[in-house]
Amino acid sequence: MEGPAFQCLPPWVKAKLSPKAIECIQKVHDWVENECIPAEEVMKEQLKKDRWQTPPLMGELRRKAKARGLFNLFLPHHFKESPGLTNLEYSCCAEIMGRCYWAAQTMNCHAPETGNIELLAKYCNEEQKKKWLQPLLDGTASSGYSMTEPEVASSDPTQIACRMERDGRDYVLNGRKIFGSSLSNKDLTFYILMACSDPENPNKWARHSMVIVPVNTPGITHVRNLDIMGYDMAPEGHAECVYTNVRLPAENIILEEGRAFEIAQGRLGPGRIHHCMRLIGQCERAYELALIRSIDPRKRPRGKLIGEFDSNIERIAQMRLEIDxxxxxxxxxxxxxxxxxxxxxxxxxxxxKILVPSMAARVIDECMQLYGGLGLTQETLLPEMWTYARFVRLADGPDAAHRYQVGRAELQAAPVFREQHQRYQDKRNELAKKHRLQSGRALL
Ligand SMILES: Cc1cc2nc3c(=O)[nH]c(=O)nc-3n(C[C@H](O)[C@H](O)[C@H](O)COP(=O)(O)OP(=O)(O)OC[C@H]3O[C@@H](n4cnc5c(N)ncnc54)[C@H](O)[C@@H]3O)c2cc1C
Incomplete structure (x- = not known):
């Protein structure tokens, strides 16, 4: 564990890695460094030819990665379909994957696939697993996750309004969705969709269900694609879709009616960690570009290298501290x-989820600044990296919503502190009396 694949890992993490994980982290490192990063330009060029088809190079790399045993590494070890890494071990791999934006996809470890696979593995029956999970694990199908709607505050998913009604042996969907993968993507096979199946239920956490929606189901209209900070995010993309009397067989429901929140919770935890580790990988890459620029002999404002200015030395230290x-x-x-x-x-x-996306956007922004004007152009990957960091601040729920939850949980501890401080005060009064001091003043 002396090589570059492990150099960022703290000793307590290294101490917990199994021999299998050590081998896997090394293999992921070699894969990303030798097969993905050098291919970034070719991938871009292939995508220019057909924006909505997965580039042939991606297919080629996926086949190769699968043959090398580098597929589906994320699935936690308690699933029978798992290759056996713990969340901690996989996180080390995810950081390395993050060094190249699309490297995770070559290993079938990309969003939203990872969350969807975990959801299907956890909540589907055997029949559904065979039909929907296995093709995702094999890499022969591709899925999206569709929850967000334009007409409600989707950060509060109890408001999700897309209607799902039982009609004989079918469910019928009516509503409007945004984000999730775009229907323009020719490889997209199905959505896992959240809809409201029981709007009158007094328990607002039991009103929603999750269903599997094949993208070729009649009644789904693709309204438009959405750009993210000017990028079309092809070939996956993001879209607005309208569902008009979309009919699904009842067996497409996951678990049973009213259990969407239980399912969503099971899906999101690990996915958020994966995004965060990949963003840390992106930060390391951006940071390396900033370091390279800091010693570029051609760039000497006022006769000094960019990295010779005290303010930039401090910036570099600050970035290192924030990433680590x-x-x-x-x-x-x-x-x-x-x-x-x-x-x-x-x-x-x-x-x-609160810390990492803002940290990454801040660090990558600083790297763009050190790089000068070209740092904001297609000459470097920095603008795409920044966009990724910026969107993770919102995707899977805005950081404000997480802060609100953390803050509320913290406030529940307030009465305990109040009692503790009362005990301090009682003790103080007792001591003041003993030492004949004036008592009764509260020292908070
Ligand atoms: C690139 C990208 C990819 C996405 N991918 C998907 C996807 O695959 N599937 C999918 O279904 N959706 C996806 N989304 C949508 C995303 O999950 C939602 O945009 C997000 O959950 C917020 O919902 P909203 O847009 O309705 O904003 P709203 O719910 O209206 O929230 C707007 C703002 O209100 C504030 N706010 C909300 N709650 C609180 C709170 N508790 N305390 C304080 N302030 C608060 C925050 O500033 C928040 O950003 C994606 C979004 C982006 C940008």
Whole structure:
């Protein structure tokens, strides 16, 4: 564990890695460094030819990665379909994958596939697994996750309004969705969609259900594609779709009616950690570009290298501190999930989701600044990296919503502190009396 694949890992993490994980991290590192990063330009060029078809190079790399045993590494070890890594071990792989934006996809470890696969593995019956999960694991199908709607505040999913009604042996969907993968993507096979099946239920957490919607089902209209900060995000993309009397067989429901929130919770925890670790990988890559620019002999404002200015030396130190401390937070979240389960890890997962995307956007922005004007152009990957960091601040729920939850949970501890401080005060009064001092003043 002396090589570059492990150099960013703290000793407590290294101590927990199994021999299998050590081998896997090394293989992922070699794959990303030798097969993905050098192919970035070719991938871009192929995509220019057909924006909505997965580039042939991606197919080629996926086949090769699968043959090398680098497929589906994310699935936690308690699933029978899992290759056997813990969340902590996989997080180390995810950071390396993050060094190239699309490397995770070559290993079938990309969003929203990872969350969808985990959801299907956890909540589907055997029949459904055969039909929907297996093709995703094999890499022969591709899925989207469709929850968000334009007409409600989707950060509060109890408001999701797309209607789902039982009609004989079918369910019928009516509503409007945005985001999720675009129907323009020729490889998209199905959505996992959240809809409201029981709007009158007094328990607002039991009103919604999750269903599997094949994209070729009649009644789905593709309204438009959405750009993210000017990028079309092809070939996956994001779209607005209208569902008009979309009929699905009743067996497409996941688990049963009213259990969407239970399912959504199971889906989101690990996915958030994966995004965060990949963003840390992106930060490392951006940081390397900033370092290279800092010693570029052609760039000497006022006769000095960019990295010779005290202010830039401090900036570099600050970036290092922010990346390293964020990594500790996410690895701690992954370890907590391994030791105590996803539910117990809720708080540390939220910590990661709040901290990492803003940290990454800040660090990448600083790297763009050090790089000068070209840092904001297609000459570097920095604008795409920044866009990724910026969108993760919103995707899977805005950070404000997570802060609100963390803050509310923290406030529940206030009465305990109040009692504790009362005990301090009682003790102070007692001591003041003993030492004949004036008592009764509260020292908070
Ligand atoms: C690139 C990208 C990819 C996405 N991918 C998907 C996808 O695959 N599937 C999918 O279904 N959706 C996806 N989304 C949508 C995303 O999940 C939603 O945009 C997000 O959940 C917020 O919902 P909203 O847009 O309705 O905003 P709203 O719910 O209206 O929230 C707007 C703002 O209100 C504030 N706010 C909300 N709650 C609180 C709170 N509790 N405290 C304080 N302030 C608060 C925040 O500032 C928040 O950003 C994606 C979005 C982006 C940008």
């Amino acid at each position: 401390s964020s990594r500790l937070v996410v690895l701690n979240a992954a370890d907590t999930m391994d030791i105590s389960g996803n539910k117990a890890g809720k708080y540390v997962i939220a910590q990661s």
